[in-house]
Amino acid sequence: DSGVTQTPKHLITATGQRVTLRCSPRSGDLSVYWYQQSLDQGLQFLIQYYNGEERAKGNILERFSAQQFPDLHSELNLSSLELGDSALYFCASSVSRNNEQFFGPGTRLTVL
Amino acid sequence: AQKITQTQPGMFVQEKEAVTLDCTYDTSDQSYGLFWYKQPSSGEMIFLIYQGSYDEQNATEGRYSLNFQKARKSANLVISASQLGDSAMYFCAMSYHNAGNMLTFGGGTRLMVKP
Numbered sequence: 608d609s610g611v612t613q614t615p616k617h618l619i620t621a622t623g624q625r626v627t628l629r630c631s632p633r634s635g636d637l638s639v640y641w642y643q644q645s646l647d648q649g650l651q652f653l654i655q656y657y658n659g660e661e662r663a664k665g666n667i668l669e670r671f672s673a674q675q676f677p678d679l680h681s682e683l684n685l686s687s688l689e690l691g692d693s694a695l696y697f698c699a700s701s702v703s704r705n706n707e708q709f710f711g712p713g714t715r716l717t718v719l
Numbered sequence: 720a721q722k723i724t725q726t727q728p729g730m731f732v733q734e735k736e737a738v739t740l741d742c743t744y745d746t747s748d749q750s751y752g753l754f755w756y757k758q759p760s761s762g763e764m765i766f767l768i769y770q771g772s773y774d775e776q777n778a779t780e781g782r783y784s785l786n787f788q789k790a791r792k793s794a795n796l797v798i799s800a801s802q803l804g805d806s807a808m809y810f811c812a813m814s815y816h817n818a819g820n821m822l823t824f825g826g827g828t829r830l831m832v833k834p
Contacts, residue, residue, distance in 0.1 A: 609766070640821060650810065650824040663821050697764060701820065707754065708822060710764035 610634065611700050611711035619717045625686040628714045632679055632700030638662075639681040640701075640708060641673055645694035656681055688718045721746045723813050723825035731831050732801045739786070740796040740828045742811030751815050753794040754822065755785065758808040767809075770794060798830075806832045 610633035620626055632639050641653040643666075652665035656675035667673075670688075675681045685692060695715050699708040722745040732738040744753065755767040770778045770785045778785045786795040798805055808829050812822040 609763075638820070642822070649826055650812075650822075652821040652823070655821055665821060695762060699764075699822075707752075707766060707769045708820070709766055710756070712763045715762070 609709040609711065611636075611698060611709055613696075613698050613711035613714050615714060616712065617715050617717075619719065620688060621719055622688055622690060624688050624718075625684065626688065626716065628683040628685070628696055628698075628716075630681045630683070630698030630700075630711055632681070632698075633709055636700035636702050636709075637679065638701045638708075639675055639679070640699040641667075641681070641683050642697040642699065642710075643694045644697065644713075645691075648694075650697075653683070685716070690718050692716065693718045721748075721751075721813055721815065721823050723811050723823055725809075725811055725825035725828050727828045728826070729829040729831065731833055732798075732805075734803060734832055734834050735800055737797060737799045738801055738830065740798070740809050740811075740830065742794045742796065742825060744792050744794065744811075744813050746792070746813065746815075748815050751813055752820070753785065753787065754812040754814070755783070755794075755796045756810045756812060757805075758810065758827075760807070764810075768796070801832045803832050803834060806830060 612631045637658045653667040655663040673683045695713045698711045751772045753770045757765040784797045808827045811825040814820045
């Protein structure tokens with residue numbers, strides 16, 4: 608158990624819908640990262656937050672957004688969902704910006 | 720742009736033998752980190768080992784060791800005394816210390832341990 612929690616574990620929804628994925632980092636970790644794992648794109652970095660502020664953006668679509676709250680939990684919002692958004696979404700956390708990242712169990716999103 | 724290459728899509732190893740999973744990287748940056756993660760069929764990503772670019776000694780964590788050859792830009796993972804539970808996907812990843820530490824992943828190697 609990495610200490611990072613993600614909910615829900617599975618999510619099935621339809622095209623055009625909006626979903627929210629939630630992540631709670633390890634106790635004391637200030638950095639939260641979101642990654643997407645799909646069959647065609649592999650593992651890709653989406654976005655990073657550090658102590659409530661956005662710090663880095665990767666291959667994140669404009670339909671996707673995220674935030675980190677004062678209690679350090681983070682949410683990833685995916686809107687206008689398409690079939691290609693079906694993937695495993697991971698959250699990871701680390702103590703600072705330069706430390707090892709520990710991953711949550713992931714949320715498996717299926718868009719039908 | 721940083722790039723991680725894992726040239727072995729799949730590998731077999733006999734139980735109790737050692738195995739090396741290859742990883743090469745491409746960077747012009749001087750300060751970076753190299754990671755290996757294990758992903759079993761259940762899907763979670765398990766952190767195995769970390770090597771900093773300025774670390775002079777190769778990292779070791781139990782049965783895992785990282786063979787870091789900076790001049791060759793390689794960071795191979797060595798698993799000693801393979802166990803059936805080692806069967807999984809293995810990902811090599813890299814981070815830039817000056818760029819928020821986000822990870823760039825290789826394509827992965829599927830390791831299968833034979834009894």
